[in-house]
Amino acid sequence: MTDITKDAIAPPRSFLSQDAIQVFYRLLAALLICAVLAVLSDSFLSLGNILNVLRQASLTFFIASGLTLVVLTAGLDLSVGANVALSACIAGTVIHTTGSPALGILTGLACGGIVGLLNGIMVTALRIPSFIATYGMLWVLNGLTYWYMAGETLHGFPAGFRQIGSGYLFGLPIPVYLLLVFLGIGTFFAQRTVWGQEIYAIGANPVAARLSGIPVARRLLLVYAVSGTMAGLASIIFLSRLNSAEADIGESLTLPAIAAVLIGGTSLFGGVGTVFGTFIGALILTLVLNGMNLLSVSANWQPLVTGVIVILAVWLDMKTRRRAQ
Amino acid sequence: MREAAIVAQPNPLQRIPGVAMVLVLLIALFSVIAPGFLSVANLSNVLVQSTILTMLALPMTLIIMTEGLDLSMGAVLTLTSLCVAIVSLATKSMLLGLGAGLLVGTAFGLANGWLVAIVGIPPFVATLGTLGMAQGLSLIVSDGQSVVGIPHSVRDIYSATLLRVPVPIVMALVTYAVFHVLLYHTRFGTYIFALGGNREALRYAGLSPNRLLIAVYAIGGAMAGIAGLLMTARMNSGHPTAGLGLEFDAIAAVAVGGTSFERGNGWLLGTLLGVLSVGVLRNGLNLISLPSSVQVASVGVLVIVALFLDGLRSRA
Numbered sequence: 130m131t132d133i134t135k136d137a138i139a140p141p142r143s144f145l146s147q148d149a150i151q152v153f154y155r156l157l158a159a160l161l162i163c164a165v166l167a168v169l170s171d172s173f174l175s176l177g178n179i180l181n182v183l184r185q186a187s188l189t190f191f192i193a194s195g196l197t198l199v200v201l202t203a204g205l206d207l208s209v210g211a212n213v214a215l216s217a218c219i220a221g222t223v224i225h226t227t228g229s230p231a232l233g234i235l236t237g238l239a240c241g242g243i244v245g246l247l248n249g250i251m252v253t254a255l256r257i258p259s260f261i262a263t264y265g266m267l268w269v270l271n272g273l274t275y276w277y278m279a280g281e282t283l284h285g286f287p288a289g290f291r292q293i294g295s296g297y298l299f300g301l302p303i304p305v306y307l308l309l310v311f312l313g314i315g316t317f318f319a320q321r322t323v324w325g326q327e328i329y330a331i332g333a334n335p336v337a338a339r340l341s342g343i344p345v346a347r348r349l350l351l352v353y354a355v356s357g358t359m360a361g362l363a364s365i366i367f368l369s370r371l372n373s374a375e376a377d378i379g380e381s382l383t384l385p386a387i388a389a390v391l392i393g394g395t396s397l398f399g400g401v402g403t404v405f406g407t408f409i410g411a412l413i414l415t416l417v418l419n420g421m422n423l424l425s426v427s428a429n430w431q432p433l434v435t436g437v438i439v440i441l442a443v444w445l446d447m448k449t450r451r452r453a454q
Numbered sequence: 455m456r457e458a459a460i461v462a463q464p465n466p467l468q469r470i471p472g473v474a475m476v477l478v479l480l481i482a483l484f485s486v487i488a489p490g491f492l493s494v495a496n497l498s499n500v501l502v503q504s505t506i507l508t509m510l511a512l513p514m515t516l517i518i519m520t521e522g523l524d525l526s527m528g529a530v531l532t533l534t535s536l537c538v539a540i541v542s543l544a545t546k547s548m549l550l551g552l553g554a555g556l557l558v559g560t561a562f563g564l565a566n567g568w569l570v571a572i573v574g575i576p577p578f579v580a581t582l583g584t585l586g587m588a589q590g591l592s593l594i595v596s597d598g599q600s601v602v603g604i605p606h607s608v609r610d611i612y613s614a615t616l617l618r619v620p621v622p623i624v625m626a627l628v629t630y631a632v633f634h635v636l637l638y639h640t641r642f643g644t645y646i647f648a649l650g651g652n653r654e655a656l657r658y659a660g661l662s663p664n665r666l667l668i669a670v671y672a673i674g675g676a677m678a679g680i681a682g683l684l685m686t687a688r689m690n691s692g693h694p695t696a697g698l699g700l701e702f703d704a705i706a707a708v709a710v711g712g713t714s715f716e717r718g719n720g721w722l723l724g725t726l727l728g729v730l731s732v733g734v735l736r737n738g739l740n741l742i743s744l745p746s747s748v749q750v751a752s753v754g755v756l757v758i759v760a761l762f763l764d765g766l767r768s769r770a
Contacts, residue, residue: 205578205579207578207582251758251762255758255761255762257758257761257762258715258716260523260578261523261578261705261715261757261761262758262761264525264578264702264705265754265755265757265758265761266754266758267754268699268702268750268751268753268754268757269750269751269754269755269758270751271747271750271751271754272747272748272749272750272751272752272753272754273747273751274747275745275746275747275750276745276747276748276751279745376747384582384585384586387579387582391579397575397576397579427594427597429590429593429594429597429598430590430593430594431590432586432587432589432590432593433586433587433589433590433591433593433594434590435586435590436582436583436584436585436586436587436588436589436590437583437586437587439579439582439583439586440569440575440580440583440584443575443579443580443583444573444575447573447574447575
């Protein structure tokens, strides 16, 4: 398929390997963008704006972190945005009818996870290529969400629930703490557990992975389920932050999430990348969009810029990979 | 047959049952449960409404035959439709509007082809990126507003008739004929089969697979330009979200029509029947007052089932 020859099995990746250099470059890029924005805009360096960037980046990161695992296996999940919308609408309804935020959160996570599991089944059992299976799923979910909501908007949730998305703890937004927690869990899972390393191995060379006894189908199911569950988590944050849910909230989420993964240095061809890189990717993308906002560029430009960034990121990835060979 | 020399094609007759059965089943189902489905007015409505989809699904078939995909088609159609609206509004000329649509569409097609063939980005990601760009440009050129006041010359295309056949249907039939000749009776068509089936053979034959690939994507973009004219005429305006998601119906039609995503064989007549299946499905669900959201979801299910069956066939 690709002209990139892959290692038979990915070597164990620690944080101070080649990936560290890639991540370092990206951190540098993020700092550079910060410096440029600080010069161009007076309000960029205000505490309010920086917290806003972090909160915004955390939303993108939740979706993108699960997606990173999928991309590490050389797959893709195009349904994440639609999954967020459906999960948010269902979780919102549960909170409205039962009055219990805990039950709503569980429903949102479960809904996201089930959708992810269905994606995994389509990819493993039905052997449909992941991008087309999850693309079909995108439209199924879109249809379901619009049908379920019938043009209505859910609005007004308990104050305690709204704290999750808009509250502060010791001066930092609560989503930022969640971001740190999931960044830690994701990095530990991918780099330091056997399952995580098996996921790298599947992406690097699925045949070798199977021959060396890795239960490929089960790991793939896990990866898609995790991606779906993270979309479910994002839907909860979204719901509590906006304090409302509509059928169309997911439409602008998928492309940024994919962009964050690719900017973060995860290769579309599988086996290369880190969750930490995705965090930097989410940060860079959010900084760019935030900067456009501060420089009063119309929001109409955002899809264009995100699209250009996606293509540039893949292009750069392929360039550096070719040079490394 | 020339193409038989390059790739062994399965007998098309083996595939007729699949998509034709889907179409017949859908028609039978809706003539029973949907009142008014079988009326002449409604059926001709289905045909006219399927014309834009035909113009996208035919080039999509060629693209999928090369083991590619074009997710940007709906967004590019939206952009070209806006270009047609803006230019024809400014110049009062239908032809200049069409020219602008064709130009922008072909440019996007060339960009897709370049990204896929020369840069080597997987098609679904490359075209996802250009999807974002086309969508963004649509919002920018229209400022998020509808473009209204389209000249009559554009609007009339959708309602005019030629020998009592609506012009959109004539355009779709001509398009089908052109694609049929292109794919089955020219060298270029044979090369398209080889692009998906055996790219190495093309190289050994001294041809440039990259240039052929770019041409295939460019055709897709150009067709989105022509379809943009129909879209503007149909809506009597340009709208920044008019065609979003149409690429999905096109992919659905191709998948239902029996073109394989992995083995480089395609079937244009199957795609045409696939387009009609999608059209009948949407129209029938509409008649029994199910909202468009359910239509979208059921087209999604249709695709997944079709791909599942395709997977079964490839293993058999």
